[in-house]
Each structure stands twice: as structure tokens, then as C-alpha cells.
Amino acid sequence: MTGRRIGVVVCQCGGNISDYVDTEKVRREIEKEGDVAVAKVEMFACSDAAQQATIQDIKDKKLDGVVVCSCSPKLHTATFRAMASRAGLNPYEYTQVNLREQCSWAHTHDKDAATEKGIKLVRAGVAKTRLSEPLTRIRVDTVPQAVVIGAGVAGLRSALALSDLGISVHLVEKSSKAGGQVARWGTLFPNDRTGSELVDRLVHEVSSRENIVLYLNSELVGKEGRVGDFTVKIRTGTADTITLEVGAIVVATGFDPYTPKQGEFGFGLPGVITLPEFKELLAQHPNPIVYQGRPIRSVAYVYCVGSRGPTNEEGNHTYCSRYCCSATSHLATVVSGLDPSVRQFHLFRDIRTYGKYEHLYETALRRGSVYLRFTEEDPPTVARDTGGLVVKVHDRLLAGEEVEIRPDLVVLVTGMVARENDALTRALKIPVGQDGFYREVHVKLRPVETVVDGVFIVGAAQGPKNVAESVQSALASVSKSAALLMKGYVDLDPLVARVDPSLCVWCDECTKACPYGAISEVEYGDKHVAEVNSVLCKGEGACVPVCPKQAVSVRGYTNEQILSMIDALAKEAA
Amino acid sequence: MKVDSGFLHTLHLGGEFDANLCMNCGTCTALCPLGIELMPRKLFRRVLLGDKESVVGQSETIFSCLLCRMCESNCPAGIHIAENVRSLRTYLNHEVYGLAEA
Ligand SMILES: Cc1cc2nc3c(=O)[nH]c(=O)nc-3n(C[C@H](O)[C@H](O)[C@H](O)COP(=O)(O)OP(=O)(O)OC[C@H]3O[C@@H](n4cnc5c(N)ncnc54)[C@H](O)[C@@H]3O)c2cc1C
Ligand code: SF4
Ligand code: SF4
Ligand code: SF4
Numbered sequence: 258m259t260g261r262r263i264g265v266v267v268c269q270c271g272g273n274i275s276d277y278v279d280t281e282k283v284r285r286e287i288e289k290e291g292d293v294a295v296a297k298v299e300m301f302a303c304s305d306a307a308q309q310a311t312i313q314d315i316k317d318k319k320l321d322g323v324v325v326c327s328c329s330p331k332l333h334t335a336t337f338r339a340m341a342s343r344a345g346l347n348p349y350e351y352t353q354v355n356l357r358e359q360c361s362w363a364h365t366h367d368k369d370a371a372t373e374k375g376i377k378l379v380r381a382g383v384a385k386t387r388l389s390e391p392l393t394r395i396r397v398d399t400v401p402q403a404v405v406i407g408a409g410v411a412g413l414r415s416a417l418a419l420s421d422l423g424i425s426v427h428l429v430e431k432s433s434k435a436g437g438q439v440a441r442w443g444t445l446f447p448n449d450r451t452g453s454e455l456v457d458r459l460v461h462e463v464s465s466r467e468n469i470v471l472y473l474n475s476e477l478v479g480k481e482g483r484v485g486d487f488t489v490k491i492r493t494g495t496a497d498t499i500t501l502e503v504g505a506i507v508v509a510t511g512f513d514p515y516t517p518k519q520g521e522f523g524f525g526l527p528g529v530i531t532l533p534e535f536k537e538l539l540a541q542h543p544n545p546i547v548y549q550g551r552p553i554r555s556v557a558y559v560y561c562v563g564s565r566g567p568t569n570e571e572g573n574h575t576y577c578s579r580y581c582c583s584a585t586s587h588l589a590t591v592v593s594g595l596d597p598s599v600r601q602f603h604l605f606r607d608i609r610t611y612g613k614y615e616h617l618y619e620t621a622l623r624r625g626s627v628y629l630r631f632t633e634e635d636p637p638t639v640a641r642d643t644g645g646l647v648v649k650v651h652d653r654l655l656a657g658e659e660v661e662i663r664p665d666l667v668v669l670v671t672g673m674v675a676r677e678n679d680a681l682t683r684a685l686k687i688p689v690g691q692d693g694f695y696r697e698v699h700v701k702l703r704p705v706e707t708v709v710d711g712v713f714i715v716g717a718a719q720g721p722k723n724v725a726e727s728v729q730s731a732l733a734s735v736s737k738s739a740a741l742l743m744k745g746y747v748d749l750d751p752l753v754a755r756v757d758p759s760l761c762v763w764c765d766e767c768t769k770a771c772p773y774g775a776i777s778e779v780e781y782g783d784k785h786v787a788e789v790n791s792v793l794c795k796g797e798g799a800c801v802p803v804c805p806k807q808a809v810s811v812r813g814y815t816n817e818q819i820l821s822m823i824d825a826l827a828k829e830a831a
Numbered sequence: 832m833k834v835d836s837g838f839l840h841t842l843h844l845g846g847e848f849d850a851n852l853c854m855n856c857g858t859c860t861a862l863c864p865l866g867i868e869l870m871p872r873k874l875f876r877r878v879l880l881g882d883k884e885s886v887v888g889q890s891e892t893i894f895s896c897l898l899c900r901m902c903e904s905n906c907p908a909g910i911h912i913a914e915n916v917r918s919l920r921t922y923l924n925h926e927v928y929g930l931a932e933a
Contacts, residue, residue, distance in 0.1 A: 555836055600839055600881075622851045627879050654855050654876050661833045 259387050262294040264320040265379065266311055268302035268327035270357055277361040277368050278375040283326070286376045290383055294318050302327045308340045315344035322346075322386040326354040326379050347391035349751065349813060354382035377826050384825035388818045394748035395791050399485035399504040401742050404429060406477055406681065409437020411716025411727040412509030413459040416469050418735040419507075424742055425468040427501055429475045429491055435460045437511055439724060441533070443540025446587035446617055446723075451540070455724070480506070480684050481774070483792060484711030485747040505711050505738040508695060509731065510681065512673040512717035515563030515574075522559050522669050523639030528646050529667045531562075532585060539588070544595050548666055553599060556592065557648045557664040558585050559637055560605040564672035567633070576692055578672030579721040583614040585670050586621040593624040602662050603628045604637045604650050629653075629660060639667050673721040687712055694720045705734040710747075713737055752813040753794040754801070760808035761786035767800035767809055776800060838883035841926065848918045850875040852908045859902035859912060867892055871902060871912050878919065890923050 267284050269275035280298045288296040295314055299307040302325050314320060323346065325337050330353040338348035356375050364371035403419050405412045408430035416426045428435075436456035439445070445452050463469050474494030481488045485504045492498050514533045517524035524531075528548070530538075538548065546553040560582065566573030582605070589601045603626055610618040622628070630653045631637055637650035648662045675693030682689060687707045690696040695714040698706045705713045713734035716727035741747060754775075756767075763785040768776045775793035778785050787809070789800075800809045801816070810816050842848045850871075859871045869892055877885050886893075896916045903912040924930040 598840065600836055602834075619852070625851060627851070629880075652876075652880070655832070655873070655880075658832060660880055663834065663836070 258291040261292045261322055261387050262318065262320050263292050263322040263324060263383055263386050264311065264314050264318065265293055265296040265383065266302050266307070266323070266325045266327075267296070267298045267379070268307075268325065268356065269298060269300050270327060270361075271301055274327070274356050274361040277365050277371045278356060279368065279372040280375075282372055283356075283375045283379055287379050287383065290380065292387055293383060294320060303333055303336055308336075312340060312344040315341070315346050320346065322350045322352070322389055324352045324354060324379065324382045324386050326356045326375070326382065328357040329355050329359075349392040350386070350389050352382045352386045352389065354378050377828070380825040380828060381822040384821040385818045388815065388821060389813070392751040392812055395751055395753070396746050396748050397483075397485050397792050398746050399742050399744070400487075400502045401425065401745075402427070402501070402503045403505045403507060403738055403742070404477070404487075404489055404491075404501060404503045405507040405509055407431070407437070407509035407511055407716070407718065408435035408460075408463075408471065409509060409511045409716060409727070410439050410456065410459065410724055411511070411718070411731040412437070412507070413456065413463055414728045415507045415509060415715060415731040415735055416463055417459065417466070418732055419738060420466045420468050422735070422739050422743065423468070424739065426470070427491070427503065428463065428469055428471045429477055430471065430473050431476055431510075433474055433494075435463070435471060435473065438514075441540065442536045442584075443543075444587075444591050446583050447614060477681060477684055480686075483749070483795075484709075485741060486792070487711065504742045505713065506685065507731075507734050507738065508681075508685065508687070508712065508714045508718055509716045510676055510678055510718045512694075512721065513676045515578075515671040515674045517562055517669055517671060522562060522637070523641070523646070523667060524669060526639070526641045526646070526667075528641070528665065529639060529669065531669050531671045532558075532581065532588075533671065535666070535668045536584075536588065539591065539595075546592065546596060546599065551665065553665045555600040555602070555662075555664040556666045556668055557602045557604060557639075557646075557662050558589075558668045558670055559639070559648075560585065560603065560670045562669040562671045563674065565606065565633070574672065574674060574692060576672075576721065577609060579609070579726075580723040581670045581672055582609040583611075583617050583723065585668075586610055586614075586617040586626070589621040589626045590617070590624055593621075593626070597625070600664075601626045602648075602664065604631055604648070605629070606631060606633060673717060676718070685709065685712055687714070692720070694718065705730050705737060711741060749792070750796065751791070752796040752811060753791045754789045754796065754798065754809050754811050755791075756787045756789055757808045757810075758786040758788075760806045762806055762808075763787060764805060766803040766805065770799040770803045772797075772799060832877070832880065832882045832885065834881040835883040836881060838886075839881040842878065842918070842922060847911075848878060848915050848922075850879060850910050850912075850915055853879075853910055854908050856907060858905050858907065862901045862905055864899065864901060865895060865897065867895065870896060871916065874919075875910075875915065878915075886919065887923065887927055890927065893919050893923065 265287050267280045269280050284296045284298050334353050338351050341348045341351045360375050402425040404427045405416045406429050416428045419426045439452040440456045442452045476492050478492045479490035487503050489501050519525045523529040564578040631650050640647050651657045652660045688696045695718050697704050715730040715734045758781040773793050775790045776787050779788040796811050798811045898913045900913050
């Protein structure tokens with residue numbers, strides 16, 4: 258017994274937990290533990306009513322520690338820390354135990370064993386809380402500047418909106434020209450503006466802003482520091498490297514069009530081209546439509562090339578590239594506008610002209626395009642014989658009968674793939690998903706944030722997007738950056754490493770282990786010891802196991818706490 | 832079947848044939864008092880795909896249509912079915928039976 262007064266809430270998660278873990282039994286067992294002042298079961302611990310009841314308990318029973326045994330800490334640590342604060346309890350006196358992902362969901366086949374394990378996990382949570390201490394968040398001043406990487410529509414739009422808010426922007430573009438890919442596509446859906454018109458306007462606007470600096474032929478090559486106060490290195494066109502202080506980093510590096518493999522739907526045969534190639538051809542020479550000196554009288558489009566495959570292996574991406582059904586249907590109307598007698602056959606799997614783009618499909622139909630649906634298992638074939646190109650497809654509307662088309666041009670409707678950007682990814686330490694695109698923290702709730710605080714991903718760098726969607730995410734990142742930079746400071750988690758100088762003998766082991774360069778040598782009395790810069794430290798603990806004197810520990814996860822948790826886990830049920 | 836682009840061209844340029852928005856629901860076929868399974872849904876699909884051979888082969892069916900418009904007044908896609916049947920007849924008269932326009 259330590260004299261602490263700990264409250265425990267065991268959550269049923271509406272059955273997610275209580276269907277497999279006997280929550281009442283867990284509660285009874287935990288109530289017997291020393292220092293537990295109250296233990297309750299709730300249907301949903303995160304509901305307003307349950308939080309209110311817990312707050313009341315904290316106040317009435319003068320609790321100095323709270324353990325909620327519910328779901329993954331990723332989901333609700335912030336929720337319950339805030340609850341503790343509202344009750345007047347230091348939020349770092351709160352501990353979350355994961356009874357759902359790590360217990361009930363994992364052991365649905367054995368309820369007794371799941372309950373046993375649940376009891377142990379909760380005991381460990383209580384043990385950790387016995388040794389918890391109040392902590393204060395670390396306040397850091399933010400630098401009111403941002404760096405935006407990539408000057409496509411997404412990057413340009415982010416830069417302008419940041420500039421509107423008075424935040425200075427360094428816009429870094431790898432190629433020799435700002436604008437990204439949109440400028441190549443000629444007429445765009447949905448409003449028939451040309452891509453070059455669109456980006457020229459943005460680039461012109463950017464160049465007129467005093468608080469935006471555009472660096473062409475440039476790349477980000479290094480990043481240090483943390484949210485609100487990063488130091489980034491930019492290798493500029495003139496090959497010298499400059500250092501910038503920025504509060505936020507916006508990654509807008511875009512995508513690459515998928516390049517089909519040789520032979521994939523006839524790719525490599527004369528007359529078989531990709532959608533980007535056809536768009537560029539029409540953007541440059543709209544009328545008459547001529548390919549390699551031959552007039553084009555008929556076109557067959559093969560949809561979903563490189564998208565919606567069965568696995569994420571090379572050339573077989575499982576996602577839908579989103580832009581291509583709309584872009585191709587729109588393109589068909591552009592073609593029929595140029596020459597209504599051109600016959601156009603669309604070989605598709607599903608038409609995804611979603612939302613406001615449905616009219617593109619209808620207009621294409623009205624203007625004479627014919628759509629033929631095929632299945633993933635039975636794709637069309639493209640070949641060439643003495644008479645020219647031969648496309649064969651089974652038409653669902655003719656009960657699977659084979660239709661043979663002899664078009665002048667086959668256009669492969671290629672999707673979007675992640676752009677190769679390994680050096681940047683390594684420099685920023687941001688995660689990439691299975692599909693190769695940069696990964697957000699939460700698809701629905703935190704779509705432009707990454708696990709690295711202060712680094713945002715926008716536009717097609719995060720996943721396939723059309724222009725409107727790219728701009729939406731660009732603006733979302735601006736509101737997130739502004740929330741960070743305009744307040745003037747950020748409060749960081751105080752769960753960082755600390756060195757006990759009386760134990761430290763300055764052997765330098767921890768400095769070598771730290772990936773963030775957060776540890777340095779300082780004088781302490783008549784000896785030298787290690788000291789942790791709590792702003793640079795991420796609390797990941799690489800220094801802890803290497804210290805021969807056990808002089809380093811991470812706040813909130815001290816050596817004593819971890820040992821007491823292990824003891825609690827190993828304790829046999831009474 | 833093979834797409835006959837000459838056929839598509841003639842129909843598209845010369846005739847008024849327009850069934851592009853047909854969604855293949857089959858309402859027309861169900862309502863046709865003649866109960867001709869092919870009419871108009873399947874026939875129209877073949878026309879759109881340029882299946883000249885089969886369209887010509889069905890000329891008797893095309894001429895048996897009563898032009899009663901039972902199908903047309905119920906078509907959810909608003910296809911001018913009777914007009915289409917007429918333009919197919921015109922095509923057959925010109926191109927297959929060699930009749931001059933009246
Ligand atoms: C054939 C085709 C037709 C399309 N048609 C339409 C349409 O009609 N309407 C529509 O809404 N959408 C259309 N799209 C989608 C549109 O192209 C994208 O939505 C848009 O390009 C995404 O913008 P972005 O800024 O995210 O990426 P991008 O346009 O790819 O720009 C990214 C920029 O980042 C730069 N960059 C990359 N890596 C680095 C690095 N490491 N450092 C610095 N800079 C870097 C690149 O050089 C580039 O300038 C089409 C796409 C294709 C393929
Ligand atoms: S948008 Fe259309 S063509 Fe593109 S991947 Fe999705 S379904 Fe296929
Ligand atoms: S009723 Fe109209 S839409 Fe339906 S199948 Fe017949 S022609 Fe097509
Ligand atoms: S117009 Fe012709 S196809 Fe339509 S219902 Fe009458 S007979 Fe049948």
C-alpha cells in the first residue's frame with residue numbers, strides 16, 4: 258500500500274469487451290487490490306454520462322490516479338486525459354489499459370482465459386499508476402514560417418493560403434518549373450478550363466506575393482527539430498545548401514502516372530497509348546485528331562489499367578485511381594466536340610464518375626460514346642494483325658458475347674501511382690502505406706496529418722485525387738498549420754527522457770543510441786554528465802536500455818513503473 | 832460479333848438513330864404487345880455496337896413493329912424508340928433493299 262487513491266473504470270465497450278471478458282469479475286478482483294479506492298463497470302466509458310460519473314468520483318473520493326480499461330490508447334488516451342483535467346486531476350496521473358484490441362478481440366475463443374488476462378492487464382495498469390507523478394506539458398515557441406514541398410496545384414494552393422494568413426512560405430520545387438502535372442492535360446474536367454491556364458494563374462499569384470519564396474530545381478535534404486520549430490536543409494538549384502527555420506512542413510509531391518508493363522493490354526504495339534499520352538496529344542494538336550500521321554476515326558479506351566488489381570504487387574494496385582473514369586468520359590466529349598464522327602468505345606469495369614461528375618458520363622453517352630462492361634476475371638485483349646489493332650471484349654449486355662472492335666487507337670486508362678521519393682521520405686521520417694502513398698494518421702478524422710507532428714501531406718502525394726480534391730486537402734493542411742503557427746506556441750507531451758546526474762558517469766552510450774540528437778554533455782559539479790534536451794527528445798527510449806548505470810528513464814514510463822508492471826503481470830490470480 | 836464501323840457511320844451520320852442513354856432495363860421488351868424478345872432492347876444494343884450482320888438479319892422483326900409506342904411512353908431513359916425503328920427501316924430500305932427515298 259502506498260497511500261494512493263486510484264479509481265478504476267472497466268469498460269464493456271457495448272459488448273466488444275464484455276462479450277469475451279467477464280468485466281464484473283475483473284472489477285471485483287481489482288477492487289481487492291491495495292490503493293484502489295473505487296472500481297466500476299461502464300457500458301461505454303467514453304460516453305458523456307460515464308465521463309461525468311468518473312469526474313464526480315475523482316472529486317468526491319479525492320482520487321489521485323485514474324485507470325480506464327477500455328480500448329487502444331491510440332484511440333482514447335487524449336479523451337481521458339482531458340477528462341482528468343476537467344476533474345482537476347493532472348492528466349499524466351491517468352493510465353489507459355487496452356482490454357479490447359489486446360484482450361477481448363484477440364481471445365474470442367476462450368472467455369475464461371481472456372478474463373484472467375484482463376485482470377492481469379488491469380493490475381499492471383494500477384501498478385503503473387501507483388508510481389505516476391504529475392507532469393506539465395513542455396511549451397515551445399513556434400516559428401511563423403512554413404516550407405511547402407512540391408509546386409503542383411496542391412503545393413501552390415497551400416502556399417497562397419498560408420501567405421493569405423500572414424505566414425511566410427518557402428516553396429520548394431524539384432523540377433525547373435512550377436505547376437506540376439496539371440499543365441500537361443489540356444482541357445480539364447469538370448469546367449473545361451485548360452490546365453495551363455489554371456496553373457499559370459496560381460504561379461503568377463505566387464510570384465506576386467512578398468512572403469512566398471519559390472525555389473526551383475531544389476530539394477529538401479534534411480530535417481531536424483520538432484513541431485513548431487524545425488530546421489530544414491534545402492539543396493537549391495545553384496547546388497548550395499541553405500538552412501531554414503520553419504514551424505510546419507507541407508508535403509505536396511504529387512503522383513506518377515502508371516506506366517503499363519510491355520504487353521499489358523497491348524502496350525508497346527503501335528497505336529496503343531496511355532491516357533496521359535492521349536491527353537497531351539490532344540492538348541498540343543487538337544484538330545484534326547492525328548496519331549503518327551494517321552487520322553483517328555475510332556478509339557477504344559480500356560479502363561482501370563494499373564488500378565483495382567487483386568494485390569498491391571507491382572503494376573497491380575488495389576486502389577481505384579479516382580480521376581480516370583471522369584477524365585476519360587470528359588475526354589470523350591472533348592473528342593466528339595472536335596469531330597463528332599469519331600467512334601468511341603469505353604471498355605470499363607465500373608464507372609466511377611462519382612458525386613458531381615456523373616454528368617460527364619451522361620454527356621459522353623449522349624454524344625455517342627458506347628460503354629462495354631467487362632469483369633476483372635475476363636478482361637479485354639488487345640492485339641495487332643495485318644489489318645491493324647484488334648480489341649476483343651465480352652459484352653455483359655449481350656450476355657457475354659464476344660465483340661471485336663478494330664479501332665485506330667487504343668487508349669489505356671492508366672491510374673495514379675506513388676511517386677518515387679525515398680530520399681525525401683527518409684529525411685522527413687514519414688510513413689508510407691502499402692500502396693506507396695504517404696500515410697495519414699486517420700483517414701476520416703485526421704486526413705492530412707502524419708505521425709510526425711507538424712508534417713502534413715496533401716494532394717496526390719497522399720493518394721489518388723483530382724484537382725478539386727487536391728486543393729481541398731491543401732487547404733485543410735493550411736488550417737492545421739495555422740492552428741499551430743498562429744497561436745505562437747505548442748505544448749508538447751512531457752513524456753521525455755531524463756538523466757539522473759548523480760548516477761550518470763558520462764560513458765556516452767545514450768548519446769550514440771539517440772536517433773534525434775537530443776542528448777549532450779554538460780558539466781555537473783566536478784564531473785561531466787549527459788543531459789536530455791526535452792524539446793528534441795521524442796520519448797521513444799532508445800537511451801534507456803543502453804545506460805549501464807540505469808541513470809536514464811522516460812517520464813511516465815520509468816524503470817520502476819515498468820518493473821512494477823511486470824511484477825503485476827506475473828502475479829498469480831488469488 | 833464484329834463492329835462494322837461503316838454501318839455505324841451511315842446510321843450515325845445519315846439517320847436519327849439515338850439509343851445511347853438506354854440503360855438496358857427491359858421495360859420496352861416487357862411491354863411490347865408483339866412480345867418479340869429482341870425488341871427493342873437487344874436490337875438497339877446491337878445497333879450501337881455496329882453489329883450490321885445481325886441487324887440486317889432481323890429486318891423482318893424490325894418491320895413487324897406496330898409503332899404503337901407502348902414501349903416509348905414507358906421508357907425511363909426517354910429513348911425515342913419508334914423514331915429509332917423508323918430510322919432502322921430507312922437504313923434497311925436504302926442499304927439492303929436498294930430502295931430510293933420517297
Ligand atoms: C491524364 C490525367 C488527366 C487528368 N485530368 C484531370 C482533370 O481533367 N481534372 C482534374 O481535376 N484532375 C485531373 N487529373 C488529376 C490531376 O493531375 C491531379 O489531381 C493533380 O496533378 C494533383 O496535384 P498535386 O499538386 O498533388 O501533384 P502534381 O501535379 O504531381 O505536382 C507535384 C509537384 O511536386 C514536385 N515534386 C515531386 N517530388 C518532389 C520533391 N522531392 N521535392 C520537390 N518537389 C517535388 C513535382 O515536380 C511537381 O511539380 C488528371 C490526371 C491525369 C494523370
Ligand atoms: S476511376 Fe474508373 S478507371 Fe479509374 S481506377 Fe477507378 S474505376 Fe478504374
Ligand atoms: S425501356 Fe428504354 S431504357 Fe429500358 S431497355 Fe428499353 S429502350 Fe432501353
Ligand atoms: S413501338 Fe414497336 S417495339 Fe415498341 S411496343 Fe410497339 S410494337 Fe413493340
